[in-house]
Amino acid sequence: MFEQFSHSNFHSICDKLAAGDPDLALIIQNHGYPPLWSRPNSFETLVHIILEQQVSLASALSALNKLRERVQEITPARVLLLTDEEFKACYCSRQKTAYIKYLAEAIISGQIDLEAMEQMPDDVIRTKLTALKGIGNWTVDVYLMFVLQHTDVFPIGDLAAVNALKRVKNLQKDILKEDLLAVTEQWKPYRTVAAMLLWHYYLSQRAPVPTKPSRKV
Incomplete structure (x- = not known):
């Protein structure tokens, strides 16, 4: 069955991820918690x-x-x-x-x-x-x-999330998609929130800061 995140548990999930990954912890330390981006089911x-x-x-x-x-x-x-x-x-x-x-x-x-x-x-x-x-x-x-705010999705086709992952983890630019996904395995079952942290990092590197993640494919 799927797990969901909400305003009531979003920060605690961020903290769990940060406790297990110093790179994600650094994002929160430098930029604070990411917004909880959400949209209606319509x-x-x-x-x-x-x-x-x-x-x-x-x-x-x-x-x-x-x-x-x-x-x-x-x-x-x-x-x-x-x-x-x-x-x-x-x-x-x-x-x-x-x-x-x-x-x-x-x-x-x-x-x-x-x-x-x-x-x-x-x-x-x-x-x-x-x-x-x-x-x-x-x-x-x-x-x-x-x-739907399911907790364990990593958008491997999203340029902003992937580029942020490469920078945060100091990965090679030409790393294979399969190897990128292997890196995200450590964040299960909260890969969605990890991706939001990466978007937050990506957007925080730019000024002015947009209100939503950058271009996607």
Whole structure:
């Protein structure tokens, strides 16, 4: 079964990780605890995550806000009424327009039930969501971490988290993905919170500090 984190246990999990890893302890010592990034379990949130694929957070948010202006409330039924030209006017690429439509249709048909996913383990959620065109492992990782707040997910496809891991652990730039994942094994069952510490470190190296993790893939 999956474990979740919340405001009530987030700092204690950070402390557990710090007690077992001096590099993570140093992040907290130098930069404090990371924010507990979270998002509601909604169609709009998944649309937002799709829009964030391979672009800056600012660009994705701009597109999301344009969609909000166009339909008032981002629901499956409402976005399916939009033409491709209207999506384009909302800064949505042809590919992402298709992905959003696939997701909307899957929710309307009952193929995807977001509320039911709150009781499902990671592997079942990953299988269901990645069956949809345009939703890959990174998108599922973000959903599991920020929306469902499952504790043991490391987003190996996220550039910011991976680059921070390499810096904090002084790893070779060309280290294999499998070897990176092996490094994260020491943080089980709290790899999500470890990743948040790494994002916190990554963002703290930059000024001004954004409000969310950096570009992801």
